[in-house]
Amino acid sequence: MVEPGASGPRNRHLAGRAAVPVADFEGEPGCRAQCPESGLDEIMDRVALGRLVTVVGSAATDRLPCEVSAVPVTDLPPTTLALCWLSRSSTPGLPALVGAAASGRPLTSVAA
Incomplete structure (x- = not known):
């Protein structure tokens, strides 16, 4: 959240x-x-x-x-952050980003 x-x-x-x-x-x-x-x-x-x-x-x-x-902000509810990408994406840093998000660990760098 x-x-x-x-x-x-x-x-x-x-x-x-x-x-x-x-x-x-x-x-x-x-x-x-x-x-x-x-x-x-x-x-x-x-x-x-x-x-x-x-x-x-x-x-x-x-x-x-x-x-x-x-x-x-006191009167807005928390929101859920969702990551989305195209299934055919070939972005080199995507696996590291997904792994970091799934584990809850900080992402320090992503290959461009």
């Missing part, structure tokens, strides 16, 4: 809070109810620049840049 967290620039007033309800960040400039269809790095860049406030899973908190703060 992944706990939701509101991600926003560290210099905004919500950054210092222990937790927030959705209503506290809905009116923030750049707030989006749905995460953009982009990679996490691009999303965090937009958050760091003050162009986006969105909810990310707690599993992403170790990848947040120093300019971004994540605050637990």
